[in-house]
Amino acid sequence: MIRIPRDLAGKIKQAIQRAQEAGALPEFDIPEPSVARPRQADHGDYATPVAMQLARLARMKPDDIAQAIIDHFPEADYIGSIERVGGFINFRLADRWLQQQVDAILAAGDSYAQFDDFAGKRAQVECVSANPTGPITVGRVRGGVMGDTLARLLRAVGYDVEMEYYFNNAGRQMRLLGESVRARYRERLGLEAEFPADGYRGEYIYDIADELIAERGDELANAGWEVFKEAAEARIFEMIRASLGRIGITFDVFFNEMSLYEDGSVWRTLDALREKGLVYEAPTPERDEDYEERPDEEELDAASGGATATWIRMRKLRNVKKDKALVKSDGEPTYRLPDTAYHINKLERGFDLAINILGTDHIEEAKDVHAMVAALGYPADRIRVILHQFVTLSEGGETVRMSTRRGEFVTLDELVDDVGPDAVRYFMLARSPESHMDFDLELARKQSNENPVYYIQNAHVRCASMMRVAAERGVSMEGGDVSLLTSPAELNLIRKLIELPEIIETCVQELQPHRIAFWAHEELARTFHPTYDEVRALHSDVPEDLAKARLKLYAAAQIVFRRTLDLMGMSAPEQM
RNA sequence: GCGCCAGUAGCUCAGCGGAGAGAGCGUUGGUCUACGAAACCAAAGGCCGCAGGUUCGAAUCCUGCCUGGCGCACCA
Numbered sequence: 248m249i250r251i252p253r254d255l256a257g258k259i260k261q262a263i264q265r266a267q268e269a270g271a272l273p274e275f276d277i278p279e280p281s282v283a284r285p286r287q288a289d290h291g292d293y294a295t296p297v298a299m300q301l302a303r304l305a306r307m308k309p310d311d312i313a314q315a316i317i318d319h320f321p322e323a324d325y326i327g328s329i330e331r332v333g334g335f336i337n338f339r340l341a342d343r344w345l346q347q348q349v350d351a352i353l354a355a356g357d358s359y360a361q362f363d364d365f366a367g368k369r370a371q372v373e374c375v376s377a378n379p380t381g382p383i384t385v386g387r388v389r390g391g392v393m394g395d396t397l398a399r400l401l402r403a404v405g406y407d408v409e410m411e412y413y414f415n416n417a418g419r420q421m422r423l424l425g426e427s428v429r430a431r432y433r434e435r436l437g438l439e440a441e442f443p444a445d446g447y448r449g450e451y452i453y454d455i456a457d458e459l460i461a462e463r464g465d466e467l468a469n470a471g472w473e474v475f476k477e478a479a480e481a482r483i484f485e486m487i488r489a490s491l492g493r494i495g496i497t498f499d500v501f502f503n504e505m506s507l508y509e510d511g512s513v514w515r516t517l518d519a520l521r522e523k524g525l526v527y528e529a530p531t532p533e534r535d536e537d538y539e540e541r542p543d544e545e546e547l548d549a550a551s552g553g554a555t556a557t558w559i560r561m562r563k564l565r566n567v568k569k570d571k572a573l574v575k576s577d578g579e580p581t582y583r584l585p586d587t588a589y590h591i592n593k594l595e596r597g598f599d600l601a602i603n604i605l606g607t608d609h610i611e612e613a614k615d616v617h618a619m620v621a622a623l624g625y626p627a628d629r630i631r632v633i634l635h636q637f638v639t640l641s642e643g644g645e646t647v648r649m650s651t652r653r654g655e656f657v658t659l660d661e662l663v664d665d666v667g668p669d670a671v672r673y674f675m676l677a678r679s680p681e682s683h684m685d686f687d688l689e690l691a692r693k694q695s696n697e698n699p700v701y702y703i704q705n706a707h708v709r710c711a712s713m714m715r716v717a718a719e720r721g722v723s724m725e726g727g728d729v730s731l732l733t734s735p736a737e738l739n740l741i742r743k744l745i746e747l748p749e750i751i752e753t754c755v756q757e758l759q760p761h762r763i764a765f766w767a768h769e770e771l772a773r774t775f776h777p778t779y780d781e782v783r784a785l786h787s788d789v790p791e792d793l794a795k796a797r798l799k800l801y802a803a804a805q806i807v808f809r810r811t812l813d814l815m816g817m818s819a820p821e822q823m
Numbered sequence: 824g825c826g827c828c829a830g831u832a833g834c835u836c837a838g839c840g841g842a843g844a845g846a847g848c849g850u851u852g853g854u855c856u857a858c859g860a861a862a863c864c865a866a867a868g869g870c871c872g873c874a875g876g877u878u879c880g881a882a883u884c885c886u887g888c889c890u891g892g893c894g895c896a897c898c899a
Contacts, residue, residue, distance in 0.1 A: 281840090281841085283841080285841095285842070286842080286844090286845080287842075287843085290842065294841090294842085296840090296841050296842085296880090299841075299879070299880080300841095302879070303879090309879080332842080333842080334841095334842095334879085335841080335842065378899080415899080418898095418899080419898085419899095420898090420899080531897095532897090537825095538825090539824050539825075540824095554897085556897050557897095558897095566826085567825095567826085567895085568825075568826095568895090569895085571896090571897095572896080572897045573897095574897080575897040576897055577897075579897085581896085581897065581898080581899085582898075582899050586899090606893090607827075607828065607892085607893055607894080608893060608894060609894090609899085610826090610827060610828090610893080610894065611826085611827090611894060611895070612899080614827095634827090634828085636828070636829080636892075636893080637892080637893080641835095677836085677837090678835090678836070678837090679836085679837075681827095681828055681829070682828085682829065682836075682837095683828085683829070683891090683892065683893095684835095684836095685835065685836090687834095687835070687848095690835085690847095690848075693861095698847095698848095698861085699846095699847065699848095701861050702847090702861075702862090704861090705859090705861055705862075708859080708861090709858075709859070709862085710858095712858065712859065713858045714858090715858090716858050717858075720858095761837090762837090765836090765837060765838095765846085768846080768847075769837075769845085769846050769847080773846080773847095776862060776863070777862090777863065777864085779858085779862080779863090780860095780862065780863050780864090781863085783857070783858070784858065785857090785858045786857060786858075787857090788857095801858085822859085823859080823861060
């Protein structure tokens, strides 16, 4: 199946070249022409402003350039007409070709809009990557949904995709977790318990303690925090895995940061940076002369007591005013070093594309890591970071703030219990990453036409139910003649159905999975419902041959809805 | 102080160099003896934060400013 914008762009270039050979256009290097879907229907199905872009290069009037391109345009079965309006060239799809696409979609079935452009290429999507200190919260869910949807879209263009979850089960936070569980465990046993000052206060800590009591009784009463940490980690990972599973997110690899210490790659990375002359030892970092200290900064520097730390010359690598620490004065690396080792590890595993989805608060980290990976000579451009803004939950205008540590949060499980998995997927997806997201619980909860989730799914339901009724009445689409689909409503629905491949391509090119959610709602479903209302298939007024043809149309629509919903990780219900 | 992101209909947000600026919700008024009305049709609603600039053409690119969010640790 061809993707028209791509094919048209090629034909436009061909036409320009032919015109040049014929002397209708002067010689110049042909730029990549842009092809778009015009907003207004009377401007055709696709349009290109290329003649206006070429006006300067060709030193001709846009109208004449457009005409020359049209005069030399190659044949294509999908083109019904070509029109020049000023400098614009408008293309209209051929009705005959559109009709044939219905049979083409039916023949493709569930593999409709499956391409192999990137066959043999490997991609990795890293997302969520929350340390196992508590249940998954809504902020992480956004990245997870974006990542999983992107993975599905990448598979649709032929990538072999792995989902990866990066975590750290060492360090201060995990120790606090162990101490918190230990305190709750002793508390439940009626023993003296000192809860750590910055401990985790969530209810789930009690749950873990209770489970431990159920399994081991009081035999851990005097055990150290490590035992509790390990038990808690295992249970929390199970919780995380299970909650993400409820919204269709599964991971192929859980990558432990510790392994980068065990195989020595953290220190190898440091050595490599040192060899490049990018590292030095000093009590304080070097900084630009015009660098202005933040009020609390001297205090923070002084806290190390003047001991020597290891610094990376970040000022050399990118536009910052102060170098950054790689190894603290106590000999422990900061997060930057293992993170860099981790990304090098990804590239060494041979991924052609490694996508990393992070909250915007990690932007500096992402830039630092990218700079270091590039400085070491690795193909850093294979790493693509997608940053997303935060999520706030709102209900009746009230916003709900979240903090894992304080134990005030809405967990993914609570959210799924409340609004259902499909609504979680849709709303988390349907916003551009850089825009701050307000998740309206009231709206997501509604099982009515106010909710886009149902609007989209109901289209699939309507198709499914039509197929059931057809079967009951013994009407089959077998032998249906698609050339009977001649009304504007029918043809416009087909126009939408064949747009899915283009949407997938855009999502992948721009790494913007939210586009498919918008398209599914505002384009696909929005076109489907009025058509369904107007174009009856099984009504007594509809002659049998037309009914067969229309059944084909709606069967094709059902395939496209199912495929679209699947790409978004949502269910395609047979009935509401 | 510096950096990144955002400011588009009453609300939540698309569009990010092309042709009278879009959607959902909300508001107002219509539509089922039909394959499910969780639907459809119609109306009202906008100096696209402000001011300059680039361009044949700017909501979209550049500069400055205003407002909001997030960063600017020997935390991750």
